[in-house]
Amino acid sequence: MISNNKESMYKRILLKLSGEVMAGSLGRGIEEPAALYIANEVKAIKEAKKDIEIAVVIGAGNIFRGKENPHIERVKADYIGMMGTVINAMALSSALEKIGVENTVMNVFSTGRYTELYNALEGRKILKSKKVLILAGGTASPYFTTDTTASLRACELECELLIKATKVDGLYTDDPVKNKDAKFIEKTTYLEVIEKNYNVMDITAVSMCNENNIPLLICNLKKKGNVASFFKGDKIGSIVR
Template identity: 45%
Template sequence: MPLKYKRILLKLSGEALMGGKGYGIDAATVDFLAKEIRDVASMGVQISIVIGGGNIFRGVQGSLEGMERASADYMGMLATVINALALQNALEKYDLPTRVQSAIEMQELAEPYIRRKAMRHLEKGRIVIFAAGTGNPYFTTDTAAALRAMEIGADVILKGTKVDGVYSSDPVKDPKARKFSELTYMEVLKKGLGVMDSTAVTLCMDNNLPIVVFNLRGKGNIRRAVEGKKVGTLVRGNDGAGIKKKNS
């Protein structure tokens, strides 16, 4: 089947690596993700990844508990580097060439983020994991994902979550919650839906970059999203921008 999206940015929350644990990294879950990514890579898709750090430390939570916000956010960025290295290790077990690029320089562990170098890695078939968010406090990894996706010319942001799309309310708490198959950026912002933070959604809206929100735990879901099959919720522009956008 032809690909709808040739170059993707996969956004993973840190919590996605926990599996059934309440904290940290679950090896079986990371291995599952590596296999799913390997499947998509075998199709010739150029893959970049932004990963959060909430399974280890969340800057916002730290600031709520009395920690100075900038310091808390830097700690959160370091947590994303730990997750990036864990995912890199899992991917390389399956012989997938992978590079970690960090927005905070730490040359013993990762390359510094350089846009042109990242694009060259993708063109050569390497998976690029962007770590440390934007390198600035007060910005989430959602915003980092939107920023990096536009910098590298990604066709779509695929946001893997614990649920199978975007709902009108929390489906775990509200049995009457309604799932949306498609939404516009403005609908997401006006309804206050938890797709990504408002800064990230606005960046995507300004650049007509589509977002697909889907259940990361479903086997084959990343592949289905790349092929353009119905999976999760598609967020796009009013004029259909985001549906039409793809490489020729």
């Protein structure tokens, strides 16, 4: 696992979350305790490193999955998913507000007064103000995953680290949930991820991070305070450079 000796110097980060984390024990939709758990994890990161700037991209698997609705053609299904990310973003925003964390939701398409229209320049200003920036709406184009959205926004917002918070401890040679013989990978390169087809992010997201020299930390969100501990000097997760 990776210690944060120099990693703690990262000031602006993007946190990528799956939509499923919002569902909690419900499996679908949004469970309030789950949303509050995530909000508190974000707050813990801010408390661990006072000058940190945090952007968040969240998926929508708890709201809608195109693969489970084959009767809906791909482009429409992708747009439904994008709208699902707005629902999750607003729910997370409310949870953060409830625990006293200032935040702004930016969306790539207009949804009225509760979100701001995304542009990178304004997004950077929000981050500099130390508000948490929640990014919704995906890339605004079909055929792109929220992992690609996270990589794209990390580049546009000039983030120094992309953190993919998952349900496992880091990167493995195979799915550790399905394969008990899967081996943990402490650190690797983007080129190796591509060559060995490790299931980290889709190829577009991986290539974007590689080309723009943004390291990726993969770690376990289910362990309370785990992500925040990285900024306190603890060894966690896997790093890809």
